[in-house]
Structures are given as C-alpha cells and as structure tokens.
Amino acid sequence: FWNCEGDFLIQSPPTAKNYSFGHIGINAVIFNAPLQDLTKPGGHIESLDIHVAPRSLYLTQLKERLGMEAVGNIISEQQEVR
Numbered sequence: 001f002w003n004c005e006g007d008f009l010i011q012s013p014p015t016a017k018n019y020s021f022g023h024i025g026i027n028a029v030i031f032n033a034p035l036q037d038l039t040k041p042g043g044h045i046e047s048l049d050i051h052v053a054p055r056s057l058y059l060t061q062l063k064e065r066l067g068m069e070a071v072g073n074i075i076s077e078q079q080e081v082r
Contacts, residue, residue, distance in 0.1 A: 001019070001020040001021065001023050002021050002022065002052075002056075002057050003021070003022040003023070003051045003052060003055060003056075004020070004022075004023050004024070004025070005023070005024045005025055006024075006025045007025045007026045007027075007028045008020060008023055008025055008026075008027060008028060009027070009028045010027070010042065010043030010044075010045065011041075011042055011043055012041045012042065012043050012044070017043070017044065018043035018044070019043060019044045019045075019046075020043060020044070020045045020046070020048075021046050021047055021052050022046075022047045022050060022051040022052035023045070023047075023048060023049075024048075024049050024050075024051065025049075027045070027048070056079065059071055059075065059079065062074075
C-alpha cells in the first residue's frame with residue numbers, strides 16, 4: 001500500500017513480502033484474528049498514520065521515465081505532481 005486510507009490487514013505469506021507506506025487507518029490484525037495465521041510474519045509497515053512523499057509513486061515514476069507531458073495526459077488537476 002502507498003499513502004492509502006482505511007483499516008488494513010497486511011501479512012507476508014511464505015512466497016512474498018507485503019509493504020505499507022504512509023497508511024492512515026487501523027491495522028485490523030486485532031479484528032481479523034480468525035482470518036490469519038499468527039505464526040506467519042506480518043507485513044512491513046512504515047509511517048503509519050502519516051502520508052509519505054511523493055504522494056503518488058506511480059505518477060512520480062512516470063514523470064521521471066517519460067516526462068511531465070506523459071503525466072499530464074492521464075491526470076486531473078487534483079492529481080498534479082508537484
């Protein structure tokens with residue numbers, strides 16, 4: 001997850017590692033205990049309850065790769081990368 005909002009449950013199954021950066025919400029591990037295997041490691045969480053920069057990782061990578069014109073072709077004014 002990248003700069004998301006809402007309750008979440010993040011785990012790391014044996015074949016993958018899951019991440020959450022800048023997530024605002026409740027780590028729902030306490031609400032979903034029957035749905036998870038507590039013997040497995042949890043996912044990696046950074047900046048809980050504080051958004052991180054850049055706001056959109058996708059738009060920033062697109063800008064670096066193809067330039068601002070490519071970004072301008074797909075965003076609204078509210079999504080503008082600053």
